[in-house]
Each structure stands twice: as structure tokens, then as C-alpha cells.
Amino acid sequence: MFRLVLLLTGGLLAVGLSGCGGDRDELTIRYDDGAGTTSDWTLTCNPPGGSHPDPEAACQALEKNGSTALPPVPKDKACTMIFGGPQTATITGTWHGDKVDSSLSRTNGCEIARWKALAGLLPEQ
Template sequence: MTGTSTARRHPRGALALAAALAITGAAACGQQQAGGPAVSSTSGSTPGDGVTPTPGTGTAPSSAGGSLTVTVDDGSGGTSTWTLTCAPDGTAGGDHPDAAAACAALTAVQQPFAPVPKDRVCTQVYGGPQRATVTGTWGGGEVSATFERTDGCQIARWDRVAPLLQPGAPAGAGSSPGPT
């Protein structure tokens, strides 16, 4: 009877350990998505996705500001295109429906267009068919970035700059795709 009792403890112990590891992994993933480095919208990053470093610095300068063209495909055939200018002094312009919020969201993120590391593990959660492309300049570097909602990392990246891609949406986790 003690053998049966021991046999029952191992599966429960293994199950408890697996559950604890899953919770720990999800918590670590959530911390990365909420405050970690920005991620790319494609599963494999490409050299042209993100901000081209300024010569001699290795990274884009910290002074935010630039001129961007944003094209959002809502996934059902509707496409919207806006221009956005953000001056380092906080002045926002262009025909973006909520330019001030879009500029504020971009300046709040250290590297809003950086690609996802190829070895990043992301939750396999589908957030919708929306897709956006952003081109232009930001922080003195060239921008060519794509945003999608194809997994947890991509959704978190979209949500961090949601006011840029979805005028009226709040920046941060939990933004829903809604109409653009």
C-alpha cells in the first residue's frame, strides 16, 4: 500500500512542478512584454525591420522625434494611412487622428521599432488579422517596421504603441484591435 501511495505522489508532484513552471514562465513572459525591449512583428527579424542605427552610436539616439507614415490594414480589407510628425519638444502634427497620443506613446517606449530577437519565446496567442507598416524617420534613424498580432510578443509590441496604430486606444497591455 505504501508503494501505491508513493506512486500517486510522483504524478501530483510532477503536475504541481509543471504548473509552477508554467506560471513562472508566463509571469516572466508578461514582464518582458510589458517592460522589456520592443519586439518585431515578424517571427524572424530582418535587418530592415526597425530603426537603422545612427552612425557611430550603435543605437538610435534617445531624443525622440521624427516623421512617420503609418498604414494600417484592419484585416477585413479596410486600410488607413496617416502621416505623423513628432518634434523633440512634444509638438505633434500630420494627419494622424490623434497625433499627440501617438507621439506620447512612441516617446514612452525606448525602442518602439526594434526587432524581436530570433531566440525570443512568445506565447502562441492569436490577436487578430490586423497589420500595420511604419516607415520614415525616428530619433535620427530610418524606420521600416511591420506590426502584426500573430503571437504574444507581437500583440504586446502592438499594444505598447497602440495610439500610433489605433487612434483612441490606450498605450500598454490590454488594447483591443477594434476598428482603425
């Protein structure tokens, strides 16, 4: 991916291309359905690709909610004690140039909300 850079200085317009190779999204997702089946997927965005079953939907979910759903729930946040299921997932790699090391589950209301925010990246159940 390349970024178009426009600079206007003293009435002159300078146009250049800057590479964004360091910002490439490369993630590994490990999904455990809680019943003994584990799936490992790779995902790249910009352009969407990898072994993920639906890379376009996964990248869209990350763009829409990744900045709020990937970080862990703050320890002091009150969460409803609702169990949403035994599913777990880990997401590691790089997204928007930042390191990602995220663990998700469905063990309470806050974790269920994170999971739902990443629908498309993670299975809905």
C-alpha cells in the same frame, strides 16, 4: 526644434542654439484592419502633427515605448502562440534621427505586446 547648449569653460558661460532639423520625426503609418480596410497616416512629432487621427497620443506612445516596440522581436525569443487578430501595420520614416522600417502584427504574444505598447499610435484592437 532648437536645443539650448550651455558650456561652462574657465568660469565663462557660453550660450548657443543648435538646430535639430535632422532629428525631426517624420513617419508614415499604414494600418490594415484585416477586413479589407487600409488607412495611411503621416505623423510628425516635435511638434505633433500630420494626418494621424491623434498625433499627440501617437507621439506620446513613441516617446514612452518606441525604442523597445519599434525594433522587431528577436528571432530567438520565445513567444506565446496566441492569435490576437488579423491587423497589421507598417511604420516607416525617421524617428529621433534614426531610420524606421517596422512591421507589426498581432500573430503571437510578443507581437501583441509590441502592438499594445504603441497604443495611441496604432488602434487598440
